[in-house]
Amino acid sequence: MKIIGPFAQILTLANLPLKGKLKDEQLEIITDGGILIENDIILAVDNFQELIQKFPTAEVEKIETEQVLLPGFIDSHTHICFGGNRAKDFAMRLNGKTYLEIAESGGGIWSTVQQTRAKTADDLKDITLKNVEKLIRKGTTTAEVKSGYALSIDGELKMLEGINLANQECEIDLIPTFLGAHMKAKDFNGTNKEYLEQLVSEVFPKIKADKLANRIDIFVEQSAFSVEEGDYYLNEAKKQGFQITIHADQFTSGGSELAIKYNALSADHLEFSGEKEVAYLAQSDVVATVLPGASIGLGMQYAPARQLLDAGCCVSIASDWNPGSAPMGDLLTQASILATFQKLSSAEVLAAITYRAAKALDLSDRGILTKDMKADFISFPTSNFQNIIYHQGQLEPENVWKNGNLIHSK
Secondary structure, eight states: OEEEEEEEEEEOOOSOOSSSOOOGGGOOEEEEEEEEEETTEEEEEEEHHHHHHHOTTSEEEEOOSOOEEEEOEEEOOOOOOOOSOOHHHHHHHHTTOOHHHHHHTTOSHHHHHHHHHTSOHHHHHHHHHHHHHHHHHTTEEEEEEEOOSSOSHHHHHHHHHHHHHHHHHSSSEEEEEEEEETSOOTTOOSOHHHHHHHIIIIIHHHHHHTTOOSEEEEEBSTTSBOHHHHHHHHHHHHHTTOEEEEEESSSSSSHHHHHHHTTOSEEEEOTTOOHHHHHHHHTSSOEEEEOHHHHHHHTOOOOOHHHHHHHTOOEEEOOOOOSSSOOOOOHHHHHHHHHHHHTOOHHHHHHHTTHHHHHHTTOOSSSSOSTTSBOOEEEESOSOTHHHHHTTTOSOOSEEEETTEEEEEO
């Protein structure tokens, strides 16, 4: 057993609802606190001195400066496995070029597809691991990682292999998601439906057999797959026992209703969700995952996080880190910026990147600092938790613990 502390404040995020709005006054804050762990599990969170008195034989890991402790961040939507770079695309977008003009010049998602296809599984593992290093420095202890940048049978399986290899080597948990239905490959000679049928018949069984992923994603959008095509695909995924998440309502509505129909774990993006979509999501158990990084990268409106919370939704915030629309990859910065535009409380932001994000990944063992939960937590060099959002991501974690082990310290 080990006691870590004392911390000026511990935000446990315990005893808070999964859905709906939150006020900072609802946060459980333990002052001069400590955390008792054994192996990778939390045994108790309490006053530091009281823990020492109750458990005199426990090892003590002393914190010498004022710090605030909270659960490790959970990034429930990333694309950090990819080849190449799209800086040229971004520069062209800043100069007023349209998506079509960028694509016609050799940019766009197809440039990433070509560069990703050229990589080996080991290459993709190394790229993912390099990106994970940044996630750790920024306080993320669990991250979802999607395929979707190869758009061929062998290439998508190679991406999932690279993600799984990275998960075996890295210090945090990576949750793989199959996004072969990101868009139809340009070099596929057939219809959208035929492309999806190929994924269902040839890729789904291999993913299951090799245990490469348990999650299926699809981009439901006019530029990718229609609601009808998504309906077919998700029905097949459900029949084969996969969990479901959807890229929904990014540029047009429709995807979120499909997410509700199939009881998806989450509907992600939602920039174009209106009153009807917000009301439907609030009545469901689908997590509304908003991605401010994409809004920043594309210069478009944010998802209506405030309305979603007020309606009673479970709202998660994720980075959408990808080489095209969301290259920043800084979850806390994006969440803090979103908070200023959507008037989110610190409690709502922190819940959205911890235990509510865990819900989007169907993980019930993390995101809260309480007995029997995973010992994943981070500390910030401050005595007041409000400084974390106030500094908009510029106040970075001092320490990061994963499974009770210190994996990063400044």
